[in-house]
Amino acid sequence: MIEIDGAKGGGQMLRTALTLSTVTGKNFRMTNIRGSRKDAGLKDQHLQAVKMAKKLCDAKTEDVEFNSEEIVFKPGNLRNEALNADIGTAGSVNLVLETVLPVTTQLDEDFSAEISGGTDVRWSPSSLHFRQVKTELLEQHGFKGSYEVEKTGFYPKGGGTARLETVSYSMERLDLVDRGELEEVELTVKASNSLEDEEVAEETLEALRSELEVDVPVKESFEYVDSVSEGSVSLLKASYENSVAGFDAVDERGQRAEQNAFRTVTQFEQFRGSEACVDSFVADQLIVFLALVGGEVSIRELTDHVETNLSVVEKFGKKVGYERKEGEVILRR
Template sequence: MITIDGSEGEGGGQVLRYAAALALLTGEPFTIANVRGGRAKPGLMRQHVTALEAAAAVGSAECSGLTVGSRELTFRPGSVVPGEYHFAIGTAGSTALVVQTVLVPLMLADAPSRLVIEGGTHAASAPPFEFLSQTLLPVLERMGPRLSVTLDRHGFYPRGGGRIMLDITPAPLTAIACMERGTFKAGKVEALVAGIPFDIADRELKAARKVLADWPDDAFAPVQLSAELGPGNALLITAECEHVTEVMSAFGQIGIPAERLAKTAAKRMAGYLGSGAFAGPYLQDQLLLPFAMAGQGAFTTVKPSEHSRTAAALIARFTGRQFSFGEDAEGRWLASLG
């Protein structure tokens, strides 16, 4: 039984998701005390409960302490059972973070799976649907599995109600190296609005254009969604490169000017493009687990986040496999296994 202090490292939901995925992959049970102890509101939130319920369902696991607000839990995995699953978060909690919890175990199962997940698809503190479809899954497909995700309905905070469908055809994982992102091919900035004033989209696009001044005017576009999906707003900044597509995002929040959110996201994209690295700040921690299960691999990235260092520490505890992070002469960071 592995014992984890949930306040260490990233101190939030990342610890829960990675621990559950690793338990399914290794068969090692774990217990967590002080769940999300590094957050202003510690304990399990609804999206964390759903993520662990999903892990328990696909992994035939027993899980105690699985209630909203719980500060302690124990997870005892069984065998991963592929199949068709439907998980409803019931809030705007992230559908992508539920995917993160069960994706790699199902990629290594002995038969295909289909997941239908309802909740938030475009909400703060989580990757949007486009990150899954355009950034993460295409990289993972290079390792062997076939992965397809579709967006049936947008889900914004606070309403939620989004719906995605993910099809997974498993395969043994082949180790890959992702060192160069290649030539920049195209950029796109989309401002999604639903049930809110349309001028918010214009303001976001103008702010992003000031930062990404070398992108052509036709790269910036507003997207009007049905008012019944709102209220909601998301800014999606996509950079398509030869070997990887990166997505940066920002989400409308009451009390924060649209221009500030857009400027921050655009600066984040500009920083990524200026780094020369393959993986941006959100892709980096998503690659650690599949690379670890492949047994080897390396990728260049921007400065490692606390999420990534926490994930690497958990991988080492469950598997004994160690990632190293080091900066190269060009200012990129290299994450490598071994």
């Protein structure tokens, strides 16, 4: 039984452990789940991640309940099963999908998962980032599939639905070290239909445009969508010769577009000033792929998220090392 102490980490430690347990068939017990968070323990989105992983390997579990700070996961044989789940809150559907997406590297049949909840909520990857950045990076290395938002879900009610589908594919080793030159920037905004009269999407685009200073082509697009709760989300996507990076912001009512635009562009500029190949948001999410298929990934810095995630993969016998260099850290397996 692999023992994991989650006291210093968040939900990413649990998601990584679930993925690797499902794939390797190794049992684990995690204590102090999300111990670094004020609201420690399993929340709705974490419960759904456990349940999805359980279905994919017919696992036996213990202590899987709301607010539980300890679980035991004993996987059976890996199997392919269409998954459906409803978080029931605005919990992030994309964080739940982070658990099952890496498992598809081991499947030899088509796969699908549909999850309802929050598609664009704070403290998690937005649907724009998931579709335009993460899946694009994976496609560069053999991933074949699609991610679609059937309905957008903002905080506090959620009510959105996202669908992930994959076809049988062979994942290549990750080669994300030299990003090359910046070729294009794309600005995308999505907002609730109820905000169209206020021109929130157009205002957000204008704020981003006014903060941005680049000498490459800049594309812009926006759309208004149906949603239960009001909100908007924006993404600055930077396309390089050999990689893509993204910087998003979920705007809640009462926030100024200028403030979010400034933060988004500041994150982009910090990234440009480094030698990193991927943004910090996707950096820790790629560690589990490194554990499964190997390769190299250049990130800007060794964050707490990255370090705790590295400790989890090592528990499963899939050590990912790192090398500090000027302006970057190279993760390598």
